Amino acid sequence: MKSTKNTRDAIRSTTDLATRLHLSRWTISRVLNGHSGVSEETQTRVRAAMQELGFQPNSLARGLRKGTTNIIGICLPEIEGLYLGQKLEFLRRALAAEGFHAMAAITNGDLQEEAQAFDRFRNLRAAGVVSFASQLTARHPRVRSITEAGIPLVFVDPTIRPPKGSVCVDRSTGMQEAVEYLFSLGHRHITTLGLGPDGHYSRDRMQGISHAYAAHGWEARHFVRQVPLANEGLSHYANGRASAAAVWNANFHPTAVLTVNDRVAIGLMDGLRSLGVRVPEDLSLVGYDAMEVGAFLSPRLTTIDARPDELIAAATERLLQSIRGEDPGAAPEVIPTRLLPRDSAGPAREPEA
Amino acid sequence: MKSTKNTRDAIRSTTDLATRLHLSRWTISRVLNGHSGVSEETQTRVRAAMQELGFQPNSLARGLRKGTTNIIGICLPEIEGLYLGQKLEFLRRALAAEGFHAMAAITNGDLQEEAQAFDRFRNLRAAGVVSFASQLTARHPRVRSITEAGIPLVFVDPTIRPPKGSVCVDRSTGMQEAVEYLFSLGHRHITTLGLGPDGHYSRDRMQGISHAYAAHGWEARHFVRQVPLANEGLSHYANGRASAAAVWNANFHPTAVLTVNDRVAIGLMDGLRSLGVRVPEDLSLVGYDAMEVGAFLSPRLTTIDARPDELIAAATERLLQSIRGEDPGAAPEVIPTRLLPRDSAGPAREPEA
DNA sequence: CTGTTAGCGCGTTCAA
DNA sequence: TTGAACGCGCTAACAG
DSSP: OOOOTTTTTTOOSSHHHHHHHTTHHHHHHHHTTTOOOOOHHHHHEEEEEEEETTTTOOOOHHHHHOOOEEEEEEEEEEEEOTTTGGGGHHHHHHHHHHHOEEEEEEEEOOOOHHHHHHHHHHHOSSSEEEEEEEOOTSSSHHHHHHHTOOOOOOEEEEESSOOOTEEOOOHHHHHHHHHHHHTTTTOOOEEEOOOOSSSHHHHHHHHHHHHHHTTTTTTTTTTTEEEEOOOTTTTTTHHHHHHHHHHHTTOOOOOOESSSSHHHHHHHHHHHTTTOOOOOTEEEEOOOOOOOOGGGGSSOOOOEOHHHHHHHHHHHHHHHHHHTTTTOOOEEEEEEEEEEOOOSSSSSSOOOO | OOOOOOTTTTOOOOHHHHHHTSSHHHHHHHHHHTOOOOOOHHHHHHHHHHHHHOOOOOHHHHHHHHOOOOOOEEESOOOSSSSSSSGHHHHHHHHHHHTOEEEEEEEEEEEOOOOOOOHHHHHOOOOOEEEEEEOOOOOOOOOOHHTTOOOEEEEEESSSOOTTTTEEHHHHHHHHHHHHHHHHHTTOOEEEEEOOSSSHHHHHHHHHHHHHHHHTTGGGGGGGEEEOOOOSSOHHHHHHHHHHHHSSOOOOOEEEEEEESSSHHHHHHHHHHHHOTTTTTOOOOOOOSSSSSGGGGSSOBBBEEEHHHHHHHHHHHHHHHHTTTOOOOOOOOEEEEEOOSSOOOOSSSSSOO
């Protein structure tokens, strides 16, 4: 007695809908899956009824039977300060156009959390997975189980050496460009803030800096000093502020600073202000990420745009290709950054040799 | 031949695991669901094997059979500028402790998207739904279908009049407090930026302002002027900047401005700077949301903290109560805000009557 | 073009 | 304490 012919009853299954329309439930199923063998008229009738009654076939049963769902898993490390954040809408829209639904898991930048999210997406028979700033290597068991299950996987700007099928930011060239720009303003002695020797992100960026010096026949280590963030427990802003004294160091005379990101740069600007150091007259500052707020500060923050729109567009394209069974190729796709010259970087304090 | 006794075969189902352990699959099921009737020894043996083999029962089949999953649906309007963003981790952690998994849908602030997300969560037999800054009324068909399906639903700071089971920000009292603070600094003529007559948020805040004036026996409309945002197409920052001229209006002499949020306030500060208007000497500024960056500007932004931590803690508590079958009560829970006096609001330009 | 049968992996109910 | 039948809602394959 779970379904009756009563018109007012809720429609909960294809069976209900079928009896309601005086069809067999297999006909409904065929319409649902776009199979041939149903008359045009019946099709439109079924579709109209589905629309009108707001009927949606049970995703759980569907996924169980088909072995795949229309869910696309998105792994996000954090939700605030994510430079890709607002561009995610592009991904969502593109996926929706193909009938997929994006479901995000926030991993708090934790490797274990990310691995668990991968596992859940596999368990849910997701149609694909996109992981942002991933910490998982291709050899990680959870990554393997995703790929072994045949689920397309795209890494966007992974924090480790990019596994195959990644879309990456060209940090190296971006930094080289920034340093060239500083050279053109007469700078030579540069301090980096927050770019440690560890991690893929930092290494790539330090490499770009070295390249810039090398292109002029100089050795970077004679002109560049690395200052680590003051305290890992603090926020990026607070860390930037707390590092002002270390950056403005009497033993080393930088005329410019390259920071790990805009938040650190903004905090540093505040710290320098307290110290009476003027930006850019005394010290030039270059951020990274092109946060919107940077354009509304005084001075307006010179920064590097990591092109989140391009990154996400490329990732979307790759994912959809994989889902369609096309091979997007294993080589990581590298997206160039763009320098945004504004006011926080200016001519060097004094001409240098 | 879908499962063999071969030890090296992948374990994909309870049947596989059962044959592997020389048990019946119903015993596995009982362990999985914590039912009695399985010896301690067998239980530990099963659990150990599950751990070791990384076996997870198929969520789809489980949900299909039980009529509910361990997914908690989270509706988020946007991902950038969300003042609750970083506190979401608290929710995730609390849910995980109870065995639930948060899955977020980004709705882009769109009513249709939110309704669809509700529908998908219902279709997936989510164990609960939390919607942030919702635009859906309790009478919306998709909301009804969620509640009729018996799925606990909590609205956090809805943009409309709070449906039952909401957790809200006390905007009215918050604004009253802010205005009182401005009074204490000698201000009387205030301009609001971005607080229109439309919308629940704005109305509550305007009401709080009126209350503050009324408490002193004044009529707000004689002292308060509302300036709308310049252009809905722009970002909040850009809108704030573009509104500087309208705020600094020769026909009205505000000594203080209350903005709809910190982003608008930061943009406005920039616009005022271009106009040669000093903050706070010429004009005091109060933001809203307590974005972290506000504390690193010059001047440091005086703002109102909407207590996202408290909000989310309350929402989490309510959701878990509902899931446990307890009734958290229908009355909206109202969380007080907190004024953060910093440097962008100072004494009024000149003593006023 | 339409109806039938089988089974996806699991949990509940009843029997042993 | 353990085993077996049944069905959740759907789709693939096969009959008619």
